Amino acid sequence: MNQKLIGEFEELLGRSRVLSEKEELLCYSYDATSKDFMPDVVVFPLNAEEISKIVKLCLKYDTPVVGRGAGSGFSGGSLPLKGGVVVSFTKMNHILEIDEENMFVTVEPGVINADLKSYLADKGYFYPPDPASYEFSTIGGNVAECSGGPSAVKYGVTKDYVAALEVITGDGEIINTGSKAVKNVSGYNLTQLMVGSEGTLGLFSKITLKFLSKPDTNLLILVSFDNIDNGFNAAISLLKLGNRPSMLEFMDKSSIESVKSYFKSDIIKIEGAFLFIIEADGSQIEVDKSIAEYEKILKEFSPVFLFSSGNEEEKKIIMEARKAISPSLRRYGNLKINNDIAVPINKITFMLSFIEEASKTYNIPIINFGHFGDGNIHVNIMLNKDDADMIKRGEKAKFEILKKTVEAGGSLSGEHGIGLEKKEFMKLKYNDYYMNILKNIKKVFDPQNIINPGKIF
Numbered sequence: 001m002n003q004k005l006i007g008e009f010e011e012l013l014g015r016s017r018v019l020s021e022k023e024e025l026l027c028y029s030y031d032a033t034s035k036d037f038m039p040d041v042v043v044f045p046l047n048a049e050e051i052s053k054i055v056k057l058c059l060k061y062d063t064p065v066v067g068r069g070a071g072s073g074f075s076g077g078s079l080p081l082k083g084g085v086v087v088s089f090t091k092m093n094h095i096l097e098i099d100e101e102n103m104f105v106t107v108e109p110g111v112i113n114a115d116l117k118s119y120l121a122d123k124g125y126f127y128p129p130d131p132a133s134y135e136f137s138t139i140g141g142n143v144a145e146c147s148g149g150p151s152a153v154k155y156g157v158t159k160d161y162v163a164a165l166e167v168i169t170g171d172g173e174i175i176n177t178g179s180k181a182v183k184n185v186s187g188y189n190l191t192q193l194m195v196g197s198e199g200t201l202g203l204f205s206k207i208t209l210k211f212l213s214k215p216d217t218n219l220l221i222l223v224s225f226d227n228i229d230n231g232f233n234a235a236i237s238l239l240k241l242g243n244r245p246s247m248l249e250f251m252d253k254s255s256i257e258s259v260k261s262y263f264k265s266d267i268i269k270i271e272g273a274f275l276f277i278i279e280a281d282g283s284q285i286e287v288d289k290s291i292a293e294y295e296k297i298l299k300e301f302s303p304v305f306l307f308s309s310g311n312e313e314e315k316k317i318i319m320e321a322r323k324a325i326s327p328s329l330r331r332y333g334n335l336k337i338n339n340d341i342a343v344p345i346n347k348i349t350f351m352l353s354f355i356e357e358a359s360k361t362y363n364i365p366i367i368n369f370g371h372f373g374d375g376n377i378h379v380n381i382m383l384n385k386d387d388a389d390m391i392k393r394g395e396k397a398k399f400e401i402l403k404k405t406v407e408a409g410g411s412l413s414g415e416h417g418i419g420l421e422k423k424e425f426m427k428l429k430y431n432d433y434y435m436n437i438l439k440n441i442k443k444v445f446d447p448q449n450i451i452n453p454g455k456i457f
Helices: 003-013 022-028 048-060 113-121 139-145 190-194 228-239 253-260 284-299 312-323 325-332 345-362 388-407 423-429 432-445
Strands: 041-043 065-068 085-088 095-099 104-107 162-168 174-178 203-210 217-225 247-252 274-282 305-309 335-342 366-371 376-383
Touching: 003 041, 003 048, 022 041, 048 065, 048 085, 048 162, 048 174, 048 203, 065 203, 095 113, 104 113, 113 139, 139 203, 162 190, 174 190, 217 228, 217 284, 217 312, 228 247, 228 274, 228 284, 228 345, 247 253, 253 325, 253 345, 253 366, 274 284, 274 312, 284 305, 305 312, 312 325, 325 366, 325 376, 335 388, 345 366, 345 376, 345 388, 376 388, 388 423
Parallel strands: 041 085, 065 085
Antiparallel strands: 095 104, 104 203, 162 174, 162 203, 217 274, 217 305, 247 274, 247 366, 335 376, 366 376
16 A cells, blocks of 8 residues: 555544554455455545545545445445455444435435434334344445345335435546436436445445335234245235235245244244245234235135234244344354345245255255345355365355356345355356446446446456
8 A cells, every 4th residue: 555645545534534554454354255355544534525535546546445334245345355445434424314395314324224214213204125234234335235125025125215316436526316306317317326336336425315104013924834835825915915015024944944943932933844924014904904814815825833913022023033044054054155146026936946956966055035025035055164175065056046046037136236246147147248338337437447346247
């Protein structure tokens, strides 16, 4: 790292907002993957103007610059692959404005998802996107990855809530995309282009999101089937309703068996071959009506267990069963290859069957769960980090699963992004012409390729 650049950062931001000692940098070298890359310096801007100046200094010294929220991603999107500068948004964590008439809120990128939810809930409002990491992941990171979550089946994902952005491009220019207007077809939709771009086109400094009125209440159902086809048909029947569930999470036989050995309850049973956690929300009248209709449909498909509750403690227990999946995986290995494929909903059982066969073929545990309503399957290939042969088998299984996903009309990633973890597999999905379009788009926003280089392609 050029010491002159560090000196210019210190002059711009003050020494307290520039880190360059190895011990300080370690915390910014990793995310939720098993990979790590050490940055050369970490800086903490307070506004768009400072970010613009940081990027222009990086241009001057031809130095990569990578934005970082909470570092909780599963694709390596926030890792400084080529060293350089990490821009931490820790200090840009303010809710700037709430517009209750138009129902929009403007935030800085470092705001924690859970903090925004709490802030809005206190005012009777609701921000739906709920990734598993919502308690610590940032809105900036959520927008960069277009995060989803259980509520996506009814409410959609992050892209459905982003109305406008303030972005600093790879030229160091500040641009504003979108608006609070409900209709806006003035040129290309750069806002949606930025959502899910994994921090490769620019750095966010302000994000304007729409929000909804908070539902009055919710009830949960836990239901399981000993026949995967019965479970699939029951879930499809629920999705066809006008009052579709606000959550439709599934666990297949592999995750059911994993959780059974870890989670204990006197109230609910974790059993069968296909298990669902279903939510209905809205007014009390709407919820009661929905739950009655859901239960009637579910019973037509011969469940082995069906339990519903509006009791807060019992609902907590149901959700704890879902949250128990990840910690329960530790019994299978100390290294996880995490994939979040997405397929058309009618291909879910096809993919689960294929994954089960891959598990047998390569003699490795593969545990699956996910969001049924949007075809998002979290595939967890469990390995022993000290077993080189097992790791090779795991990588082969990953390739075969991703290849079959594409053949089934699916996506390599439903919500985690491509980042480092899947960029080598993009050729399974897209030809050279398509990939060149993506690269040319990046060149427009980042001509010198300094913004998060080496990601996606």
